[in-house]
Amino acid sequence: TFHEWRARQYNVFGDLLEHRLPAPAPVGTPRTHLPAFYFHAAAQCSIARRLAFDSVAFDSTAAPVEDVKVELGSYVGQLKIAGTENTRLTPEQYMAYLRVKDTRETISRETIELLTKAHDHYKENS
Numbered sequence: 001t002f003h004e005w006r007a008r009q010y011n012v013f014g015d016l017l018e019h020r021l022p023a024p025a026p027v028g029t030p031r032t033h034l035p036a037f038y039f040h041a042a043a044q045c046s047i048a049r050r051l052a053f054d055s056v057a058f059d060s061t062a063a064p065v066e067d068v069k070v071e072l073g074s075y076v077g078q079l080k081i082a083g084t085e086n087t088r089l090t091p092e093q094y095m096a097y098l099r100v101k102d103t104r105e106t107i108s109r110e111t112i113e114l115l116t117k118a119h120d121h122y123k124e125n126s
Helices: 002-020 034-057 092-099 104-124
Strands: 070-072 079-081
Touching: 002 034, 002 104, 034 104, 079 092
Parallel strands: none
Antiparallel strands: 070 079
16 A cells, blocks of 8 residues: 555665664754654554555445455556456455455554654654
8 A cells, every 4th residue: 555655665764864874863963864753754654554444444244355366566566466467456356455464453563663663763862
């Protein structure tokens, strides 16, 4: 999902900055130059991901959609049915895939980890 991808980008950038900057950061370093800023931005994206996940109503009485094996397609971020040339998922298959891939608990755990990472870094550099 978009929010997951964005959170990953911010987290990776924060990690790169963390390994390049001296610890603690020099006095007067702008907040946007600190890795914690990007860890916090990643956590905000993770929160948006959780809200998007919660906004989708999963109807347990609806007819079950067949389980589909999914793999990455030929374009970045594209998913396709496994074992096919480039057969895209239907919206129903994609939602079924998300139900298996994401849970409220995993999204919440990732958010807490990112917020903890940001907090620890801010504490170390203030």
